Amino acid sequence: MTRISSQNSSKRVATLAVLLILALVGMVVLSTGMGFIQISAGEVLRVILDRITGDTNLTAGLDPLFSYVVMDVRLPRILTATIVGSGLAVCGVLFQGILLNPLADPYTLGISSGAAFGASLALLANITFLGVYSVPLFAFVGAIATLMVVLYLSSFDGQMSANTLILAGVIVGAILAAGISFMKYMADEQVAMIIYWLMGSFASKTWMDVFIALTAVTGGLGVAVFYGRDLNIMSLGGRSSDSLGVETARVRKILLITGSLVAAVCVSVSGIIGFIGLIVPHLMRFLIGPDNRRLAVVSALAGGFLLLCADTVTRAVLPVEVPIGVLTALIGGPFFCYIFRRRQRGMVYG
């Protein structure tokens, strides 16, 4: 168990943040070079700088294909993976903080199932009137609708308890999962697409995806940091936080909606990717303590880094592209079990 005293923890957080930023930037450049066409880090940087500065001398003598591969194929995917990873981690911080349960994440609230249901519906019914955005849009609507149902089920008299919230999320999630199974059973040729979507993927992402995810995630991170100290105080329980001047019910609702929106956008962009939102805040809390303001920022960096690594492994290292959701579950599942056992034995990291 690591011990952190309040005095030296600021330094520790700063160090960790700088390391993570360096690792993230390094990984973006490295990953962009990896793949079927190998491009060196220097060449990647030259292509990117050329686009930013407009100085064509930088790319003189390079294969023009490189520019296309870097800017139009790989970077959108890589950045989307990074941003979605950050978003899922921030969601994890928010949900764990609001629900006072270190094992909470978008799944606990049924939001991911809602998104999956919406996407499956669009795929099954072959809805394409919105072009390529039909499926993400349905996923988004599914996520938001699920959130509203869960909130309705768990609020009584304007009060909302963390336990009923989780319970409502699990129940609604189970109903939706049955619905998804039924749709898979009904679908013939679309079943492969549904399954593919359920397992998550960053293949063929565009700059539009990058932009949508970036807007949602930076917004979410901003809200998380803004209400970070309130969230800290809410870990004392509702009666205490009210008495300390926090408008608990309002802050909880704002953060819950923020987290759900970010989760919905992430899921609608990438399909279902589990465990990032669970593991990353856990690890970071272990390293820097539970202060949610720091936790949100550091988790965003670490989540982006982790998901980018996972996506790079499946895209460029493994001989066959394994769906990213499967990969994160394979890595994250055992980790979850480990944490769960530790908790049960009372060796709570916090």
Next chain:
Amino acid sequence: MAERGFILDDVSFAYGDKQALAGLNLQIEPGCFYGLVGPNGCGKSTLLDLLMANRNPNSGGIKYNGCSLQQYGRRQLAQQLALVPQDFTIHFAFTVQEVVLMGRHPYLPRFGAVGKDDLAIAQKAMAAIGIGDFAHRYVTELSGGEKQRVVVARALAQETPVLMLDEATSNLDVGHTMEIFNVAQQRVRKQGDTVIAVIHNLNLAAAYCDEMIFMKEGKVAANGPTKETLTPAIIANVFGVESQVNHDQFSDALQVSFRYGSQ
């Protein structure tokens, strides 16, 4: 000059259909130690929630320092009223000092950091409750009693003129209980603060409280100076037990003795 303290005017409150408080009229004055006693489920915690403005009465009004409680902002109230709740679970591994510093939240600007003054106040509060030694331990590693003392220190660090204790010493031994009540009593005597404490132990209440508020089934059964209200008749009416009340020389306070066992 506006009236100081609380004035409750015909206050009623219900959870759904279940009436919790009915027609309460009370005046709570500064510079007094109030004991709130009564059987389980008689509405004591609900009354504290109303005084804290955590809940609003269904009918009637509560005034604090001359203004309706609802006119105050959350933050303003948090600078006036502090609460030590019954439930003292802290869900994440904050250090003791971090939790006590949360008591300074009502005074900090949103992006402001904790200053030297805040730290000094927190350390003073920890020292008063005798938890200065484990300032840097994690609250999740503490025993129930230790956690309870941390929460009391947090409320003290809030430096409010009104302190409400909801069974704040339920998990504490006699020594630590007295430590907390002594600190509370000091604040009443020296700074003219108000303490409102829900207490189950009538002898503890008798020793510390200037005034007692007896509650029964959501109503005030009796209230007034301890000397006048702590009587066998009122105890029998409220709790349904036989007792004797005598002045005890050693503690220089009224003490209640009960006839234990069934006949």
